[in-house]
Amino acid sequence: MVTEPADTTADVLVVGGGPAGLASAIELARRGRDVVVVDRGDTTDEIAMLFTPRAVAASRRLGVDVLDRADVLDRADVLDRDGAEWFHPIGRVRITAAMADPAHPGGAVGPSTSSAWPRVRVAPDNGGVGTRTGFVARLRALAATLGVRFLDGHDATQPIVERGFVRGACVRGPDGATGEVRATFTVVADGANSHFGRLLGTYREPDWPMALAHTAGHRSPLHLANEVEVVVGVTDRAGTPIAGYGWMFPTGAGTVGIGVMLVSTSPSFAVINPAHLLERFTEQHADRWQLDPDPATPAVGGRIPLGASVGPLAGPTYVIVGDAGGVANPLTGLGIDTALESGIIAGDVVGEALDEGSAAVLQQYPKLIDDRYGSFYKVGRLADRFVGQPPVARRLHAALGARPAFAEGTLRVALQHLRSGRGGVPELVERTARAVATFAPDA
Template identity: 35%
Template sequence: MGHDVVVVGGGPAGAACAYWLASAGWDVLMVERKSYPREKTCGDGLTPRAVRQLTDMGVGGELAGHHRFDGLRSIAFGRELELRWPDHPDFPPYGYVVPRSELDRMVAERAVKAGATLWQQTEALEPVRQAGLVRGALVRRRQGTSAGPEGSTQEVRARYLVVADGANSRFGRALGTSRDRAHPQGMAIRGYFVSPRHAEPWIESHLDVRDRDGNVLPGYGWIFPVGDGRVNVGVGLLSTFHRWKAVNTSQLMEAFVDHAPRSWEISADTSCGPPTGGRLPMSFSVGPTTGPTHVVVGDAAGAINPFNGEGIAYAYETGRMAAAAVAEALSADDGLALQAYDARLQATYGLYYKVARAFVRLIGRPELMRVLVSTGMHSRTLMEWVLRIMANLLRPDELGPAEAAYRAVAALARLAPDPAFA
């Protein structure tokens, strides 16, 4: 058959899945369309959830060489709150800012050290099927090998396949995945700027992003210190805003930079290059996430958290969950074991993402967002609780109140019904 598993995509979800499978002794081939290091549109912030996963994969030592931050500085409507990451039995009280060009290389190298095979500059073109089941991929390698000259195609076969090719996921669509348009998605754009405040111990979130006419929009802006002389600056917008398609994100980014606190000293003159952007599928809006011989992970499954736009932690987590299900299927020689992956996703994220969908539906109405944010910014206690919810860092003893919060938010959301809440 060839390999035990082929992983299509070498980003956070794919590399994590490859690492855990290879660590368990399985024969894993990971194919990555580009070569490391490569740029990705991302805020580069690693929350405590992401740090936990990276530490579990043995990357903690390398993380320590990058910029560490202690919490979030939240700014809106003339008020400012510095909120430390909470104490939690499972997650550390700190995060890191690591450019994706470095982060993805680090995790891919860990997968290789664990025993995975990595083919860079290799594009997965289409699934290979046998008796109606996915049994590998047709790939094109941009570098010549003993299997063929540069640009030639070849089949790589495996017992199971993991789809991890990101938000656009052409390979996933070839297997029948599609996005549920009742679910929210985001748009984000980011760039790097030189700044004297590049080593601050806080990442900064602005909850009153405005367009050029001064209108508050349902989204947020960020300034994340990278620690190497640069800051990562960007804005994100939600599709629950009824005019979101008419928003020019490049102009929104320019307006945010123009109105950022002057002490950051960011401007067109300190820009390190043109910004990059993309769309963010959220709340597991893409499915199905399993087939008889394949699973879909990370951004390819729409795993991004609607509360805060975080995708990296959920990519690592879903990659790890998928690895466990695939390993069970391999051990039992039974593809039905892959269904455990869907069950684990529902058990881990089901209620939480329902809350998130209801919440982003509410803040898609600018007048409601303004009231909610203004109210929150007058209470440190409330905002500390909101931070724990939005970063998915509630302690086990707080899950009961979270369910009560869901019921309250869902009741409000019924003022603007959404089939995604069903």
């Protein structure tokens, strides 16, 4: 743990040392800026997380080495490679449809298709499964070598506001001692609940989709599999399909992560307990994945605001990144790739504002985020509502499990792995959906 004296000044204060905040800190430090990261350090979960190929691309852009072999056959070889202990490359995605069956709580397994990650120029051919702690440790080590300073175990309790401008934050250390971090600009990266962001006036659109995720890790001999499995058509106790999915993520390190993602457009969202949903889902899939009955890493859960549902993303002297800005993908519920991407974009914009000595440059950040995600996210939010309807969900889930081309195309759209130029059917569908969404009311 690195701990600077609490009273300090910097060019930039970063509130929150998760993937988004660290991405900004690394970008800014590379530009020669003095950065202080304040992190409460309450997120120590060993959970297995899926890194999409875009997350791998963003990690590499930052300088974090992740494995690139999608065909992991020889574990000994992999163990020699940097990053092996926390990152397991994954080359394929299996989509399985759960079929409603009263004999099986949560539904029995139906048709299933497996495909490689859809190829795209801007990302590598593999994703991976890694632990959050391992990833954050790598980002922190890199940031520290670039001169980023850390105030660990410190809570940014409230912004310092002078004449309407945020000039840093009041902080409280683990021993209760308080201090101030003063900075020209502040990057707010305090995650899904974003207490600091709320104090600055950010607001989450309450009717826009958000997700609840719950996951645990179990020991399994199948931990070296080169394929993650996504199960669509998971149902509530009444047999009604939920909007969301279940997953099995082999970690390459003895365990398989199993989890459920529940999107708020599910009809029974308000009454489903994600922990119970995970229990039933685990019961159903434990045999196929040869999971030990007792979890090796206990179940944890949290919320993920989706689809650019939080704003405004910039004020006169601050920007909001990652989950604090609600930038996770509304079609997948995944947020590491977008946390890194938004953190990198914010780092560049804040760096430019410092170079030019002009706070006005910060106002480019919401525009850049909108250019990157805006219309796709509008399509995603509308799609969440549509597939939240049980009759639509049933048809969609059956088709995903049974038709490889449809599954591959859906994955391509959901991951934003679209080919430039004319592309194929997924690109045509996506372009049409964006055009339709332009005229649709916001949702």
